[in-house]
Amino acid sequence: MPELFTWEFATDPYPAYAWLREHAPVRWTRLPSGVEAWLVTRYAEAREALADGRLSKNPVHHAEDPRARGKTGIPGERGADLMTHLLNIDPPDHTRLRRLVSKAFTPRRVAQFAPRVAELTDRFIDGFAGRGQADLIHEFAFPLPIHAICDLLGVPAEDQDDFRAWAGMMIRHGGGPRGGVARSVKRMRAYLVELIERKRDDPGDDLISGLIRASDHGEQLTGNEAAAMAFILLFAGFETTVNLIGNGVHTLLGHPAERRRLQESLARGESALLETAVEELLRHDGPVELATWRYATAPLTIGGRAIAAGDPVLVVLAAADRDPARFEGPDTLDLARRDNPHLGYGHGIHYCLGAPLARLEARTALAALLTRLPDLRLAVDPGELRWRGGLIMRGLRTLPVEFGAETPAGVQHKDTGR
Numbered sequence: 001m002p003e004l005f006t007w008e009f010a011t012d013p014y015p016a017y018a019w020l021r022e023h024a025p026v027r028w029t030r031l032p033s034g035v036e037a038w039l040v041t042r043y044a045e046a047r048e049a050l051a052d053g054r055l056s057k058n059p060v061h062h063a064e065d066p067r068a069r070g071k072t073g074i075p076g077e078r079g080a081d082l083m084t085h086l087l088n089i090d091p092p093d094h095t096r097l098r099r100l101v102s103k104a105f106t107p108r109r110v111a112q113f114a115p116r117v118a119e120l121t122d123r124f125i126d127g128f129a130g131r132g133q134a135d136l137i138h139e140f141a142f143p144l145p146i147h148a149i150c151d152l153l154g155v156p157a158e159d160q161d162d163f164r165a166w167a168g169m170m171i172r173h174g175g176g177p178r179g180g181v182a183r184s185v186k187r188m189r190a191y192l193v194e195l196i197e198r199k200r201d202d203p204g205d206d207l208i209s210g211l212i213r214a215s216d217h218g219e220q221l222t223g224n225e226a227a228a229m230a231f232i233l234l235f236a237g238f239e240t241t242v243n244l245i246g247n248g249v250h251t252l253l254g255h256p257a258e259r260r261r262l263q264e265s266l267a268r269g270e271s272a273l274l275e276t277a278v279e280e281l282l283r284h285d286g287p288v289e290l291a292t293w294r295y296a297t298a299p300l301t302i303g304g305r306a307i308a309a310g311d312p313v314l315v316v317l318a319a320a321d322r323d324p325a326r327f328e329g330p331d332t333l334d335l336a337r338r339d340n341p342h343l344g345y346g347h348g349i350h351y352c353l354g355a356p357l358a359r360l361e362a363r364t365a366l367a368a369l370l371t372r373l374p375d376l377r378l379a380v381d382p383g384e385l386r387w388r389g390g391l392i393m394r395g396l397r398t399l400p401v402e403f404g405a406e407t408p409a410g411v412q413h414k415d416t417g418r
């Protein structure tokens, strides 16, 4: 049995997941926090568990260990009155809230946001393009989604610096001093509640105004529900997108032939390969390594193992998405892969609400980087890269890169606004 949760595991968990899939596909495991949970690693069982209504998302169903409660991977949410969000609730509450948010957070709203994402992307690349080197996590993957979500939610420009500082504190120091994170969550909650009140009186065309306006059979979100919803949209969509861009660029740099294939396709002005590429990058090394916590509400079996009521179950998306029983050559990166029903966005009623936005941001970011900086390369030995050690998310701490001068084609691509 390979050791889990070590430094080597954080760097490359896939050999350990291959072992688990083969020898112990549903395994009771002690996590670094001391809490124990079932790890589900095969695709078929993972997909089934994600859609199994007997597995609750509500932490009150955890039988034993209060330390596991409220662990969605979002720092500081406990005690901040922000717990009642989509990832912690079950039907019928989940159905009601999801229906309301879906009325405001529509694919159309995301599509209309495309020019703004392109503008932000170019602005951040402009910041380092002339310098020949950059840390792509801190200078690109990190600021892009937080600026995007602030704009989408409708956080006024004059408040965005504060808002970004709180969000950054919560993500960067998730494992750091507790007081700082708790203070940031408290400030952000107070800010969101106040912003919602302001937008009630003076609505705009933004997502928060849309959340306030959304109604379903006469029902609307309460102020607290709208604040919790804005909070979950921010957190479910922030670090995930940072790591989708970070892991995606890292994977492309390690697969020069596939990266060249994508660059050539972009140079021909095609988008089909870019679309399948983002899905394949998600499958191959996606940002959400484990789905969020689930708890058995009744005795059940998964893959022949008896799960007791109250047991926590963690579906290992990263392991399921490399299962040779479902994917041909699962460890091979094939950017044109067509048969790719990966679980990177989850499955079932909690399927990622932000998938259209995530796709838009990842496609825009990767296309712009590869077009404007065609000789992008790692500035350090791959062995020097360090991965964050969190349980749910998989992502790099830094991604130092170097590159030559921007190409005339890249400049032209920028000037024409795409």
Ligand code: HEM
Pocket: 050, 086, 087, 088, 098, 149, 232, 233, 234, 236, 237, 238, 240, 241, 242, 244, 282, 286, 287, 288, 291, 292, 293, 343, 344, 345, 346, 347, 349, 350, 351, 352, 353, 354, 355, 357, 358
């Ligand atoms: C960038 C890549 C992203 C990935 C890989 C991703 C992945 C996921 C996954 C795996 C889940 C399901 C978790 C579970 O069942 O335990 C989920 C749920 C969710 N995601 Fe995403 N996400 C991404 C971006 C976003 C964005 C940009 C937003 C919004 C701005 C967002 C909002 C949400 C919400 C609200 C949920 C909860 C849905 C529910 O419980 O009904 N995500 N996401």
